[in-house]
Amino acid sequence: MAQSSLKQYLRSLRWTPLPVGVGLALIAFQQYRHTRKREAAKLGRLDPCDCLADEWEVEAYKLLPLRSFSRAWGWVNALELPEWSRKSVLGLYVRTFGCNMAEAEVEDLGKYRCLSELFRRSLKDGLRPVDVSASVVSPVDGRIVSFGVVSCGTLDQVKGVSYPLRKFLGPNCWREGGPMVVNKDNDDCFHRTCLGDCDNNKLYQCVIYLAPGDYHRFHSCTDWKVIFRRHFPGELLSVNPSIAAWVRNLFVLNERVSYVGYWKHGFFSMTAVGATNVGSIKVYFDEGLRTNEKQWKTSMFHDKHFKDKPIELCRGGEFGEFNLGSTIVLVFEAPKDTMTLIEIGQKVRMGQALFRIPHSHVRKTISEISHPGPQR
Numbered sequence: 001m002a003q004s005s006l007k008q009y010l011r012s013l014r015w016t017p018l019p020v021g022v023g024l025a026l027i028a029f030q031q032y033r034h035t036r037k038r039e040a041a042k043l044g045r046l047d048p049c050d051c052l053a054d055e056w057e058v059e060a061y062k063l064l065p066l067r068s069f070s071r072a073w074g075w076v077n078a079l080e081l082p083e084w085s086r087k088s089v090l091g092l093y094v095r096t097f098g099c100n101m102a103e104a105e106v107e108d109l110g111k112y113r114c115l116s117e118l119f120r121r122s123l124k125d126g127l128r129p130v131d132v133s134a135s136v137v138s139p140v141d142g143r144i145v146s147f148g149v150v151s152c153g154t155l156d157q158v159k160g161v162s163y164p165l166r167k168f169l170g171p172n173c174w175r176e177g178g179p180m181v182v183n184k185d186n187d188d189c190f191h192r193t194c195l196g197d198c199d200n201n202k203l204y205q206c207v208i209y210l211a212p213g214d215y216h217r218f219h220s221c222t223d224w225k226v227i228f229r230r231h232f233p234g235e236l237l238s239v240n241p242s243i244a245a246w247v248r249n250l251f252v253l254n255e256r257v258s259y260v261g262y263w264k265h266g267f268f269s270m271t272a273v274g275a276t277n278v279g280s281i282k283v284y285f286d287e288g289l290r291t292n293e294k295q296w297k298t299s300m301f302h303d304k305h306f307k308d309k310p311i312e313l314c315r316g317g318e319f320g321e322f323n324l325g326s327t328i329v330l331v332f333e334a335p336k337d338t339m340t341l342i343e344i345g346q347k348v349r350m351g352q353a354l355f356r357i358p359h360s361h362v363r364k365t366i367s368e369i370s371h372p373g374p375q376r
Contacts, residue, residue, distance in 0.1 A: 052161065052248045061247070066236045066276050070292055073277045074323060077116040086110045090118050097213030103127050119216050120321050130316035134341070134353030135360055137315060139221040139270065140328050142208040144346045145241055147354075150203035150331065153190040155251075157207070158241060159344060163249045165203075165331065166190035169258055169269065170230055170301055194333065196266040201333045203267070206342075206354060207251075209241055210325040217321045218272065218328055219350055220313035224263035227311075229286060229304040231257050233297065239275040239327045251329060255291060257281055261310065265357070266333035272320065273327040283320035285311050316351055335360075 053061070081089055090109040094101060101107050105122045112118045131137050146156035154162040172193045191203045210216065234255040237247060244250050255274035262268055272281045274291060281291045288304065313319065334357060341353045348354070 053246050058247055058253075061237060062235055062253070067292060070236050070277050074116075074280060074292070077119065077323065078114055080113045081115075083110060086112060090115065093118065094213075097211065099213045103215075116323060119324055121215070122217070123215060128316075128350045130351035131353040132315075134355065135265075135334065135338070135357040136206075136222050136330070136332065136353075136355040138208065138348040138350055138352045138354050139319065139330070140208055140210055140218045141215040141349050142210040142328070142347075143241075144342050144344055144348060145207040145209050145244065145327070146344060147206040147340055147342060148204070150191045150205050155205050155207075155329070155331070157250060158245045161245060161248070163252050164190070165194075167249070167252045168256075168271070168329075169194075169260070169331070170232070173303075194267045194331070196333060200335060201266055202336050202338070204330075204332055204334055204338060204355065206330045208328045208330075208348065209239065209244075210322065210327065212325045214325055215350065216323070216325065217350075218319050220315060220317045220319050221270065221330060221354070222263055222268065222315050222332075223313070224261050224268045225310040225312050226259045226261040226285075227306050228260040229257065229289070229306070230260070231289065231291070231302045231304075233291075233300070233302075234274070236274055236276050236292065239273055251327070255281075256329075257283065257289060257291065259283075263332070265335060265360075268332040269330070270319070271329040271331070272322070273329060275324075275326045277324050280323045281320065281326075282323075284318055286320075330354075 087109045153165050235253045258271040260269045339356045
């Protein structure tokens with residue numbers, strides 16, 4: 001009876017939309033408030049977790065038609081531009097986001113038929129040499145958001161803000177290549193199910209953010225075999241570091257595609273995370289992958305196994321591409337003495353060394369053999 005009365009009362013309410021000016025003022029106030037909190041956190045006056053959005057704010061953010069907007073943006077990006085307008089239209093984008101067209105295989109903006117082709121441009125040969133002395137190299141051009149050892153089953157979204165690995169990768173069923181074999185809700189111990197050698201190895205993670213002006217293709221960061229793919233439809237919230245410091249579990253909420261497999265040290269995974277205006281995530285060896293489509297329910301994930309014919313990838317080999325900037329998350333097993341060669345906030349290029357394992361059987365450059373120097 002009480003529930004029925006409450007429903008009747010809610011139906012009787014007269015809902016009035018907020019005027020545009022009031023809505024914009026509220027958004028501006030919230031942004032100002034969170035900016036002040038972030039600045040206080042940087043100065044050590046506030047815990048980073050206190051800067052996170054309230055649950056109602058996240059739910060309100062999710063109500064925005066970001067999927068429809070991103071699909072529409074993808075459609076606009078694919079529109080063929082008249083030849084006379086290409087240099088002015090594409091030039092505006094290049095100047096706005098600081099694209100380095102001197103590195104592009106095709107420098108002439110007039111040769112790109114649409115914005116999408118510019119986003120997915122290829123680079124000149126030899127501009128991204130792969131560091132053959134490193135065990136794991138950067139798969140993209142981007143900025144390091146977080147890195148480190150996975151402990152207590154959590155990953156770092158940004159410094160001071162974490163999210164559960166179990167929810168990010170989903171149930172661990174890739175070992176058997178069949179139905180779920182691990183059915184645990186304990187986030188704290190989930191990362192141990194990914195380790196093949198708990199005594200000698202640890203689980204490491206690295207998050208790299210691609211800005212709109214960056215090179216948008218991503219590559220394999222080591223020699224490994226892919227045996228499994230999991231697609232989470234999810235949301236398409238912005239993955240800008242400022243939003244990552246505001247929205248809890250951002251990478252768990254967003255659409256993403258995780259590729260799981262093994263390298264010589266054990267478990268290895270690479271996840272491409274979608275974002276606002278990322279019309280699609282394309283993976284060259286997985287033609288059946290379709291992202292940001294109406295047919296997918298955001299509450300379900302979809303698996304594909306490559307166990308019968310694993311996909312063998314080599315370090316620096318082409319993997320896929322984003323349609324605009326986004327984020328790559330690496331989670332992998334490696335020996336406990338693995339060295340990190342990066343810092344938070346550092347700009348990295350595809351092929352640059354991220355992690356090095358001492359005494360591992362990785363090829364060394366001639367310069368390192370002749371004149372060994374300090375680790376970069």
